[in-house]
Amino acid sequence: MSVLYALLFYVATVIFVVGMVMKIRQYWNTPAPLKIPTTPAPTTATGVVFRMAREVLVFESLFKSNRWIWIFGYLFHVGLALVTIRHLRYFIEDVPTIIMVMQPLGVAGGFMMIIGLIGLWTRRIVVERIRYITNPSDHLILLLLVMIGFSGMMMKFISHTDIVMLKTFILGLFGFSIHDLPLDFPLLVHLLLVATLMIIFPFSKLLHAPGIFFSPTRNQIDNPREQRHTAPWTRNLDKL
Amino acid sequence: MADFQVPEYREYPGAPIPLQEGATAHLKPFLAKxxxxxxxxxxxxxxxxxxxxxxxxxxxxxxxxxxxxxxxxxxxxxxxxxxxxxxxxxxxxxxxxxxxxxxxxxxxxxxxxxxxxxxxxxxxxxxxxxxxxxxxxxxxxxxxxxxxxxxxxxxxxxxxxxxxxxxxxxxxxxxxxQKYCNEILGKLQTIGNNLGLPGKALESTLGEFEEEIEEDTGLPVKIPIDKVGADILLITPSADFFAEPHIDGLMGYAKVFHEAGVNWTLSSYASEAANFSMFIGSYDNLKVVAERIRKAALDLGVKRIIVGECGHAWRVAYSFWNTTAGIGSGGDEPYAQALQKQLDHNYPIPQHICEFIWDLIQKGKLRFDKSQTDWRTVTFHDSCNVARGSRMGNYPGGQFDIPRNVIKAVCNNYYDMDPDTIKEKTYCCGGGGGLLTDDLMEIRVKGALPRMEALNEVVKDHGVTHLAAICAICKAQFAKILPYYKFPMDMIVSTHQLVSEALVMTGSTQEEELDEE
Structure with a gap:
């Protein structure tokens, strides 16, 4: 079982990393031939950095749009971030104090994440407009994330797993040596689902994460009159 | 009046809308020949x-x-x-x-x-x-x-x-x-404007406008065309040459140019600001059309380019002209330099007519008699392409302030519509994006609902009588659909029509009358 999981994580990591690198490279290499920022837009690069930061850190556009989606979406994402930071202690030999101190926040993050997901899922089912645009995959991703949350919370509150043994297993993976994994059901489910999430990431709507940084309506500077904006293929069409 | 139901104002415009699947599946424009x-x-x-x-x-x-x-x-x-x-x-x-x-x-x-x-x-x-x-x-x-x-x-x-x-x-x-967009683009590329107005017809129309202005002001205001050596080339939507209330806006520009004492001209070769190539997503056509303006600017030797009241055209001019035709500043390539070295970069290129006049107003170069517009109570419709696809002035959001500043400089009675329906959240008039055609009348009328609701509110609350716009499509759309919502069609006005009404030109009959009082 330990070998199987070790292999699973190697495969998942390779797919995730290679998939994301390829996608990001594709976004990077695709030109944005025209200036299309949604205006009013910043007129300087610093301004764009701030706009993007507001978008990524506080979901500014979503906040303007729909308070319910914002609340649940924000709970989920902040919860996920806290949980992820909490999990760093399983990956770092000598855990920095800051990560130790914020451990309880990570637990709160787990609750936030699950509440957020259930809120979003409820809206997906109850609100007719959102139900209409939902595909089976949208439910499955929610299910996957909720299950990851639940299985994780189970280990915290119901049946603990051997954390020291797990950490030995994980740190072992970095050096390509396979140690025994605690064979607890919630842990095995949790790890399987996380690996699944990593595998589907580069092939699904989860690409919104890198995508936002490449969105021309949000990352372009509003200066088309002052600076001539071109792409290689548009320049090729210029004939004197 | 119509073979479809005009939507009714909603009691709570924010309330959820029960879906009606396939409600407009039957709507489609005529196919291009x-x-x-x-x-x-x-x-x-x-x-x-x-x-x-x-x-x-x-x-x-x-x-x-x-x-x-x-x-x-x-x-x-x-x-x-x-x-x-x-x-x-x-x-x-x-x-x-x-x-x-x-x-x-x-x-x-x-x-x-x-x-x-x-x-x-x-x-x-x-x-x-x-x-x-x-x-x-x-x-x-x-x-x-x-x-x-x-x-x-x-x-x-x-x-x-x-x-x-x-x-x-x-x-x-x-x-x-689609027939509408593609047929019009064809006319533009062969004749020079969306209407297919040849140069001669254009000249005689402009002559009539000159007479009308002279009758009104007693001044020989000119609307020059193809004048080599002019400083400013005005590129305006061809609707300004024939449609109401557009032409009143054009006469407004002419009066302002005259009063400012600038040397300006239109071009018969590039007698169109509109560029429907954007609507059909065709970069090739976008460039071909924009290059007509480049050529006109080069041939006439102008130093500045000013764009008249048109929404999508301003987006194309502001955001795309520099890329597609080198009309702007900061281009290093020989293609861009060929034009840009001729232009006067002390001014924004291209410049919106509202930027031009607001600059004059700020410098105190124009005199207005606001009592002339007191019979109107005005609100302003932000055109979508100006609001969310371009800018005016030197700071983000100038596209909202400058037209309002201009209107407030010439009108005493001004009220904004619901904040959720203006500025960056403005609603489309319902006729943009290549939909301004009779074969899509149903969607045009229905799509105007949110704007009409917001308008109705300021009509009731503040007695608004007129809706000012800076877009040829918005003006044509509103002139057509206002009656469906029981508003008079002449409720829609050009922003420069208001300017024209209040402007007191030096040496004009208006000035004489005003100074006698």
């Missing part, structure tokens, strides 16, 4: 194996436009945009929800360009490119005015306009274009 298609470089009619050709074209666009590439992937179906489109609000057809409109293309993208869609089409809602899909595209991508309101509210900035432009480009490339 072979000659309309061919003059733009598109096949005359639906080509053989169009399914493959459409997919190949989609692949081509995905490689050329980062916007399309990212927007096809990034949507998480959060639902944020679902209630933001004026056409959805006016029709309740779920396919008019921005995300659902995008999904018409995204479903095909997933089928042919993603792993998940290739192997698990049902799971991710992927579809083959079929006749049914093409019909849906033709119908619903012509029920989008590319106003970008949805993109304001999308957490990733997904812009449905980009997707509907790409869809129309794909349809054009397989011989399935």
């Amino acid at each position: 072979p000659n309309h298609q061919e003059q733009l470089g598109f096949p005359g009619e639906l080509v053989e194996n169009w399914e493959e050709k459409a997919i190949a074209k989609m692949g081509d666009l995905l490689n050329r436009y980062r916007s399309l590439r990212v927007y096809m992937d990034a949507c998480v179906k959060c639902g944020s945009c679902t209630d933001k489109c004026h056409y959805f609000q006016g029709t309740a057809d779920p396919k008019n929800m921005p995300v659902a409109r995008q999904d018409l293309m995204r479903s095909v993208y997933r089928r042919y360009f993603t792993l998940a869609g290739k192997y698990f089409p049902k799971l991710v809602g992927a579809r083959d490119m079929t006749r049914e899909v093409l019909d849906e595209w033709y119908s619903y991508f012509h029920q989008c005015s590319q106003c970008r309101r949805c993109s304001v509210f999308c957490p990733y900035g997904i812009d449905t306009a980009e997707i509907s432009m790409a869809a129309r480009e794909i349809m054009d490339s397989i011989g399935y274009g």
